[in-house]
Amino acid sequence: MDISARELWTVIHGMTFGALFLLAFAGGLAGLYSLRPAWVTVEGLKERLSRLKIGMWVMAAVAWATVLSGTYIVYPWYRAAPPEGAADLSAFPRSLLLSSPATASWHTFGMEWKEHVAWIAPIAATVVAYAVSAYGAQLAAHPKIRRALTWFFIAGFVTAGVAGMFGALINKVAPVR
Amino acid sequence: MTAVKRAFERPNGSAAAALVAGGLGSFAVGLMTVLAEASDGLGSLLAFYKPAGPLSGKTTVAVAIWLVAWAVLGRLWGDKDVDFDRAATWAFVLLGAGLVATFPPFFELFAAE
Numbered sequence: 401m402d403i404s405a406r407e408l409w410t411v412i413h414g415m416t417f418g419a420l421f422l423l424a425f426a427g428g429l430a431g432l433y434s435l436r437p438a439w440v441t442v443e444g445l446k447e448r449l450s451r452l453k454i455g456m457w458v459m460a461a462v463a464w465a466t467v468l469s470g471t472y473i474v475y476p477w478y479r480a481a482p483p484e485g486a487a488d489l490s491a492f493p494r495s496l497l498l499s500s501p502a503t504a505s506w507h508t509f510g511m512e513w514k515e516h517v518a519w520i521a522p523i524a525a526t527v528v529a530y531a532v533s534a535y536g537a538q539l540a541a542h543p544k545i546r547r548a549l550t551w552f553f554i555a556g557f558v559t560a561g562v563a564g565m566f567g568a569l570i571n572k573v574a575p576v577r
Numbered sequence: 578m579t580a581v582k583r584a585f586e587r588p589n590g591s592a593a594a595a596l597v598a599g600g601l602g603s604f605a606v607g608l609m610t611v612l613a614e615a616s617d618g619l620g621s622l623l624a625f626y627k628p629a630g631p632l633s634g635k636t637t638v639a640v641a642i643w644l645v646a647w648a649v650l651g652r653l654w655g656d657k658d659v660d661f662d663r664a665a666t667w668a669f670v671l672l673g674a675g676l677v678a679t680f681p682p683f684f685e686l687f688a689a690e
Contacts, residue, residue, distance in 0.1 A: 472629055472633070475629050476628030479628075480628070508681065509681050512681045515632055516607075516632075516684075517606075517676065520602075520603045520672070520675060523606075523643055527596060531591070531592045534587065535587055541586075542589065544661055544665070545589060548592070548596055548661075548665045548668065549592075549596075552596065552599060552668070555603075555676070
């Protein structure tokens with residue numbers, strides 16, 4: 401059960417930070433959606449809000465950790481250029497994928513999409529975390545703000561989901577070792 | 578009663594500022610992606626951290642645009658009520674543009690010759 405440092409960081413990026421964000425989404429969405437005066441008492445609202453505020457900020461922090469670890473730690477290993485004339489490209493995932501028409505799209509579409517769209521997730525998550533903290537219980541009385549935040553939150557989840565899915569698939573085809 | 582109630586309510590400007598800035602930040606991610614694709618020179622300039630290549634610069638510039646926009650809009654709208662419907666529409670138009678611009682079949686249309 402050996403695991404290299406690069407594999408460990410890939411796991412931390414995708415299966416720890418990324419997965420945590422995606423898993424926490426359902427709770428955050430339920431929390432936002434249920435902030436309605438008809439559904440909660442004053443005490444219930446207070447109880448939910450403290451959990452929602454903490455949860456949203458944790459999600460935002462995890463989203464930033466995901467994109468930063470991805471861009472500055474794992475991605476350089478992925479895109480490192482092989483030495484001239486290298487026959488074995490297994491240690492150079494990007495070059496390995498581009499070496500064959502059968503696998504090139506994993507990079508030209510999958511990685512190119514993932515590496516850019518993922519950065520929208522932490523921006524969206526931070527916007528939502530801020531607004532939940534700033535408005536607190538008032539969100540229950542402002543359905544327009546709540547609705548806008550909910551859709552921003554969903555957008556963050558979708559972008560993170562795209563990035564996570566392609567990250568997992570690409571790492572199966574051309575793992576970072 | 579309304580005046581008393583309003584005294585304890587936070588104006589919607591802060592939320593609008595955060596949303597529009599978030600939309601601008603998302604748009605900036607897409608814009609930087611398209612611009613770097615269109616110009617190899619710009620792509621090289623954006624390699625702030627060489628091992629990560631142009632991605633490091635594209636995203637750093639986009640995050641900077643987001644934060645500056647948030648600071649400016651927050652200052653302008655933070656203590657007032659704004660046309661929230663209009664602000665939210667702009668936020669989502671910009672977010673949508675960012676999502677489109679980061680989609681490879683779109684930004685590759687602008688690939689340098």
